Amino acid sequence: MNKKILVLGSGFSSLAAACYLAQMGNEVHIYEKNKTIGGRARQLKRDGFTFDMGPTWYWMPDVFERFFADFHKKPTDFYTLEKLNPAYSVYFDTNEYISIEDTLEKIKAAFEKEEPGSSVKLQKFIDEAKNNYDVAIKDLVYRPGVSPLELVTPVTIKKIGSFFSTISKEVRKSFKNPRLVQILEFPVLFLGAKPSDTPAFYSFMNYADFGIGTFHPKTGMYAVINAMETLAKDLGVTIHTDKEVTRIRTKDNHAEGIEIDGKVVEGDIILSGADYHHTEKLLPQNLRQYSEKFWEAKTFAPSALLFYVGFDKKLKNVNHHTLFFDVDFEKHAREIYDEPEWPQEPLFYASFPSKTDESVAPEGQEAGIFLVPIAAGLHDTSEMREQYFDLILDRFEKLTGQTAKKNIIFKESFCVNDFVEDYNSYKGNAYGMANTLLQTAFLRPKLKSKKVKNLYFTGQLTVPGPGVPPALISGKLAAGLIAKHH
Numbered sequence: 001m002n003k004k005i006l007v008l009g010s011g012f013s014s015l016a017a018a019c020y021l022a023q024m025g026n027e028v029h030i031y032e033k034n035k036t037i038g039g040r041a042r043q044l045k046r047d048g049f050t051f052d053m054g055p056t057w058y059w060m061p062d063v064f065e066r067f068f069a070d071f072h073k074k075p076t077d078f079y080t081l082e083k084l085n086p087a088y089s090v091y092f093d094t095n096e097y098i099s100i101e102d103t104l105e106k107i108k109a110a111f112e113k114e115e116p117g118s119s120v121k122l123q124k125f126i127d128e129a130k131n132n133y134d135v136a137i138k139d140l141v142y143r144p145g146v147s148p149l150e151l152v153t154p155v156t157i158k159k160i161g162s163f164f165s166t167i168s169k170e171v172r173k174s175f176k177n178p179r180l181v182q183i184l185e186f187p188v189l190f191l192g193a194k195p196s197d198t199p200a201f202y203s204f205m206n207y208a209d210f211g212i213g214t215f216h217p218k219t220g221m222y223a224v225i226n227a228m229e230t231l232a233k234d235l236g237v238t239i240h241t242d243k244e245v246t247r248i249r250t251k252d253n254h255a256e257g258i259e260i261d262g263k264v265v266e267g268d269i270i271l272s273g274a275d276y277h278h279t280e281k282l283l284p285q286n287l288r289q290y291s292e293k294f295w296e297a298k299t300f301a302p303s304a305l306l307f308y309v310g311f312d313k314k315l316k317n318v319n320h321h322t323l324f325f326d327v328d329f330e331k332h333a334r335e336i337y338d339e340p341e342w343p344q345e346p347l348f349y350a351s352f353p354s355k356t357d358e359s360v361a362p363e364g365q366e367a368g369i370f371l372v373p374i375a376a377g378l379h380d381t382s383e384m385r386e387q388y389f390d391l392i393l394d395r396f397e398k399l400t401g402q403t404a405k406k407n408i409i410f411k412e413s414f415c416v417n418d419f420v421e422d423y424n425s426y427k428g429n430a431y432g433m434a435n436t437l438l439q440t441a442f443l444r445p446k447l448k449s450k451k452v453k454n455l456y457f458t459g460q461l462t463v464p465g466p467g468v469p470p471a472l473i474s475g476k477l478a479a480g481l482i483a484k485h486h
Contacts, residue, residue, distance in 0.1 A: 001026050001486055006258055006267035008245050011039025012468055013458040014273030015228040016067060016475025021271075022235035023071065024483055029267070030237060031260065033244035033424075037229060039273070040423060040430070041468075043222040044308050047410065048362040051308040051369055052222055054430075055468050056351045057190070057321070058215040059208045060137065063469035064224070067476070071231060078227030080218040082356060087214035088321035090186075091399045092179055099319070100183065100210070107210050115177040122210075125174055125184070129207035135159070136204045141470065144477045145442045145463035159201060163437060167203060168196040182325050189373070192301025192434035192466045194333045199437050216320065216356050221468070245274075248282045248455065255455040258282075269454045269486065271478060276445050276461035278424035287451045299439060301431035301466050302336050302373040303416050305388055310409040311366040317400040320355045324348050324392075326399060332373070340375030342384065348372045348392045365409070370396075377427035380416035389413070431467075432460025440465075447478050448485070456482055 001024045007014050010032040022028045036042055040054035058064075064075050075081060085102035092098070098110055104126060108119035135155050143150040162170075171184045185195040187205035217223040229239065247259040248270055257266040272279040277295050280288040327345040335343040351369040354361035361367040372388055393405050416428030433439055445462050449455040458478035460466045 001483060003027070003268040003486060004266070005029070005269045005271060005482070006031065006265060007271045007273060008258070008279065009033075009039055009273035009459070010037035010239065010241075011041060011273055011459065012225075012228070012471035013460070013475040013478070014039070014271075015225070015232055016472045017271055017273065017458050017479045018237045018475075019071065019228065019232050019235055020476055020479035021482065022232065022237045024479070028232075028235075028237045029265075030232075030239045031243045031245055031258070031265075032239065032241045033274075034422060035242050037239060037241060038222060038225040041221055041225050043220065044412065046308075046412070047310060049308075049310045049365075049367045050220060050222075050360040051367060052220045052351075052353070053306070053308070053414065055221050056353070056369060058217055058221065058224075058468075059190075059212070060469040061212065061215055063137065063472055067472045068227075068231075070476070071235070073231065075217075075224075075227070078230065079223040081215045082218065084214045084216055084320050084356060086319050087209070088323060089319045090179075090183055090323045090325055093326055094399050095317070095401055098179060098183065102213055104210050111180055115175070115180055118175060118177065118180060121174040125171075125203070126207060126210055129203040129205075130211055132159070132162070132201055133204035133207040133211070136201070137469075140441070141464040141473050142477065143441070143463075144447055144481050145444055146446075146448075146481075148442050151441055162200040162203075163440075165200040166196050167198045167200055168194075170200040170203065171195070179325075182329055185329075186323065186325075190431075190467050192431045193299060193436050194337055197299070197337075197434070197436050199435075199440065202435065214321065216353065218357055219359050220353060220357070224468075245282065248279070248452075250283065250287060250452055253287065253451065254453045255449075269456065269482060271456045271458060271482065273457075273459045273475070275424045275426055276457055276459065277426040279457065283452065289450050290445060295426060299337070299434040299436050300376045300427060300429045301434050301460075303376045303378065303419060303425075303428045304414075304430040305372040305374055305385060306414040307368075307370040307389055307411050308414070309368040309370065309411040310361070311368055311404065311407045312409050313366065313407050314354075314364060315352060315366050315368070315400070315404060316402055318350065318352055318355070320352060322350045322352070324350070324395065324399060326395065336373060336375045340377065342378060342388075343372070343374065346372045346374070346388070346392070348395075350396065374416070376416070376429040378416055380428070385413045385415060426461075432465065435465045447474075447481050454486075 086099040112119040419425040419428040
């Protein structure tokens with residue numbers, strides 16, 4: 001191949017695709033609307049603090065290794081990884097929490113303490129989850145979603161039942177303790193749907209959690225973006241920031257270029273890692289594959305209310321990752337998916353990367369990231385943000401037995417309006433389209449446009465789905481499809 005390829009967006013999937021396409025001998029240009037690259041994985045720096053604005057969990061290290069290996073590199077050529085212990089803690093009440101440590105044996109001991117006999121059941125559950133992981137992550141997710149036949153293998157035929165059962169059902173078959181059930185259902189929230197709507201096959205996320213573990217790249221997840229930028233530039237990719245694409249130019253149903261600031265940039269192939277719905281709006285109506293009705297009918301992953309907070313002291317009784325499940329899990333899920341509204345009593349997540357990494361906060365201080373999952377498309381106001389910040393900080397202080405509000409140096413927030421403004425995100429969703437049964441593999445929006453030749457897509461609204469490892473895979477799949485057709 002020797003084509004000029006224009007890539008929209010600079011998130012994980014766009015950077016991955018750009019690297020593969022440049023490796024094939026193409027002239028590759030990335031156009032990013034924001035001043036810095038990374039898409040949702042941008043960084044916020046303020047007063048000596050550094051925050052990952054988007055992803056904070058480094059799971060499935062084998063997927064990162066496989067990506068860099070394709071370029072004869074290793075992650076350690078670019079950044080340092082530390083396995084977290086504990087991986088995370090889950091609060092259920094004041095001073096009542098369960099810590100998930102760094103080996104399955106330790107986790108089994110924690111389960112056994114909570115529910116006698118559960119360690120044996122957990123081993124069996126994780127054995128099945130590992131089997132699913134081997135099938136999914138080492139094979140199925142690297143297929144481009146072109147045909148339903150991609151899913152039909154001698155192995156998957158034996159697992160057909162796990163596509164029609166759900167995570168929720170399978171977990172509850174073996175575990176009765178509500179706390180253990182919530183811990184086992186938590187990982188699939190990364191896939192953007194309720195456990196009761198997520199196929200049981202996706203238990204491979206539990207193996208990623210308990211079987212492989214949780215890691216932290218020194219300086220944060222943005223270290224991965226920096227690594228990919230270095231790799232891309234070494235391969236000859238040109239990155240243009242502060243360049244918003246306002247139109248995809250077509251002629252005779254062929255993509256032939258883009259418009260930025262009223263100027264035309266010609267290219268042989270267009271690949272969009274920007275929001276899929278937004279990208280199609282850059283085309284004439286008759287060349288869009290999916291109608292507004294199509295998008296409205298889809299199940300989207302939640303949006304998020306995020307706070308980035310600098311504290312003037314070290315906080316106690318929390319870990320790098322801490323979950324707060326002290327309220328009704330099911331009720332909050334209904335308020336996200338079934339009857340979208342601001343949650344009355346939200347679960348929330350907090351990350352304190354300075355517990356692990358001294359580079360992200362001044363000495364003796366703490367960097368805190370708080371996240372409340374909310375429905376996409378909610379009315380977002382500064383007053384609502386303040387109300388929820390007060391609500392979760394009050395609970396945080398009570399549950400962890402400390403004062404924190406009076407120790408805040410600053411806070412910044414990010415919510416629905418910002419996801420729309422900064423990422424052109426459909427309804428301000430944070431994670432893309434959920435991986436429900438009817439939104440899996442070939443049932444997701446396509447990598448290759450059916451109406452516009454030379455136009456392709458990558459990222460969390462197409463295959464394989466939401467999350468950082470799937471984004472890397474999506475970039476590889478899109479690049480492979482371009483190579484196949486050109």
